[in-house]
Amino acid sequence: MELKRKCITDIDVKNKRVVIRADLDIPILGGKVLDNEQIVNALHTIRYALDHQCRSVLLISHVGDADGAKDERFSLRPIADELNKLLAPENRKVHFLGDFHFLDIDRKCICPPKGSILLLENIQFYIEEIGYSKDTNVKAPRDMIMKFRRMLKRYGDVYVNDAFRFCYLTHSSMMGYFFEARVAGLEMQKELKYFHRTLINPRRPFVAIIGGDKFSTKLKILNNLLNVVDEIIVAGGLPFTFLKESRNMKIGDSLYSQLNSNYVRKLMRRAENNEVSLHLPNDFITGNCYDNCTPLKLCLVDDGIPEGNMGLDIAPKSMYHFTHIISGAKTILWHGPVGFIEQEAFGDGTVCIMQAIITATENGATSLVVGEETISFCRKWGTLNKFSHVSSGRAGVYLLLGKSLPAVRALSAKSRTY
CATH class of the missing domain: 3.40.50.1260 (Phosphoglycerate kinase, N-terminal domain)
Structure with a gap:
């Protein structure tokens, strides 16, 4: 079983752009976060990267089941608001990004200011992420998927997966395609450690x-x-x-x-x-x-x-x-x-x-x-x-x-x- 995996603590993130596939899939009603437990947990890895002088953190996540189409019910904007509330005492701010196909957002991701935290819109708004839409029975062309994965790679030097709940999926953002350094976040590391201690040793x-x-x-x-x-x-x-x-x-x-x-x-x-x-x-x-x-x-x-x-x-x-x-x-x-x-x-x-x-x-x-x-x-x-x-x-x-x-x-x- 593949539970022995490198963690963010095993690599040097100084001056590097860190892409974190976070688990921010939480209940939202009327634009308000109902339970912020997952957001609080996600902050452990975010803080670690920033405290170890990474250049930037780019957060990728999803809420609900958007199935490859934009749906404002599943927007991550309320997540950004909640993150900013939690990070306000540290004088840190999360910048929410909309459709990252826009050129200005592309630039922000490629050349972010030192110490910045960026949050992409719901990654499952894009069929290239999930590969296939159940609602429309549409399959994303392979060339579109590969372009999408290379675009994500352009936004970071290090890939961190901290979304254990969804590791059974092969979605583009879950696999860290094209990143040379692919490591577990602190929450993922905890999951792997206890499953290893239970099922392996x-x-x-x-x-x-x-x-x-x-x-x-x-x-x-x-x-x-x-x-x-x-x-x-x-x-x-x-x-x-x-x-x-x-x-x-x-x-x-x-x-x-x-x-x-x-x-x-x-x-x-x-x-x-x-x-x-x-x-x-x-x-x-x-x-x-x-x-x-x-x-x-x-x-x-x-x-x-x-x-x-x-x-x-x-x-x-x-x-x-x-x-x-x-x-x-x-x-x-x-x-x-x-x-x-x-x-x-x-x-x-x-x-x-x-x-x-x-x-x-x-x-x-x-x-x-x-x-x-x-x-x-x-x-x-x-x-x-x-x-x-x-x-x-x-x-x-x-x-x-x-x-x-x-x-x-x-x-x-x-x-x-x-």
Whole structure:
């Protein structure tokens, strides 16, 4: 896996024009930024380049899904305003640029004043960036794409990618074409470091908690993790297929995937062959997610779940068992809730798992939380800063699946381990 990559801290940026592919894709409503967390994170790399006497910083990013056409709803102008608010105490100013095909903007990018910060308009306004428009079914000609990439190269001496969430894309600005020096930004470096520590060089024992209900994706993740983990906790909507296939458990109306039943049996055999302990819940809180009037009931695996009821959360025996496993871990990966968290009544199990991981982290374990649903749950509880690292977006899931990230692979490699 291509996670050992040079960072901006590995090169000399003095007097160089630094092009940063930033992650500024944040919610904007009525021209106002609703959440500036990504902007605050982007400032770490921007400040580093300026503090190390680069000539200029040119920011490239996108908001929303412009799909190769100009759309004022997705303009980066509000981003520039927010950046200026954050940088005002430092007497630094961001200059927002419009359509960079205009000659005057071209000149500003090629010969910027010392210490300047420039922000291009939404890079996805240009079909040459994305290559193909889904809305219009139009493909950009190769000569236009190559001209576009060379234009971006003219604007900088060093390319920095700090947009990990989108590293599964091969968009022009994500790949740093024609730049000799292509390195990771500080936020990207943090992502690569924790995925390397988790998936490539984990401290043992390594425990993964996989929940949720997206069978096809989660089963592929489980299959990939069997190559590296010591123990796996399977929860959420996934275990009922495992329990029905392995113990012929009565699961009532709980989630079951007939389509994946053979794959589940193969996974269990493979876990045994790889000497990976695969832990399933011992008991469940049952009810009906479609009918709040259905009384909640505790059901043991041996007794099964009656018809008309669904397993919607783990119960006390499972909580105790899983907490004990997590407490002994040195590396922890968490992806997916262990209950139907859309209803508060079925969130206790996920809270229990969250608190167990936090306690293990406080005791020295490395914890990595991946996935929007899990992160949103932890954000609601105000615990995101209690883990070693949290990773949102599709790129992290790609790594859990064992897939390669082309925009990471495009960065300059290094031999030093994390």
